[in-house]
Amino acid sequence: MLVVITYDVNTEDAAGRRRLRQIAKQCVNYGQRVQNSVFECLLDAGQCRLLQAKLCEIMDTQRDSLRFYYLGKQYETKIEHFGKDGSYAPEGPLIV
Template structure:
């Protein structure tokens, strides 16, 4: 299923900047960054729970926020992209 993950981390101090880097690093491991604090991740249910647990362990619940939007398996009909950035196909061929 496609999961859209967004986060807002308070970066007023060094600890917040560290949390921001750690959360972004975990999200990069599971999906594609589509905006600064927004990731599209193609996950199964177990991967989603594991990623949620990792991110919640990193975040400061008093100062940061995480949002998970579950777009499901028919996500291609729910996403429209406009503007300068090219879209990507998460199930397409990956050329390295």
């Protein structure tokens, strides 16, 4: 299933900036950054729960926000993109 993950981390102090980097690093391990604090991740249910647990461990629940949007398996018809940097195909070939 395709999951869109968004986060807002309070970066007023060094601890917040560190949390921001850690959350982004974990998201990069599971998906593709599509905007500064937005990732699209192709996950199964187990991977999703594992990533949620990792991110919730990092975040400060009093200062930060984390959202998961579940687009499912038929996500192609649920995404429209306009403007710069066209979207990528999560199930397409990855060229490194």
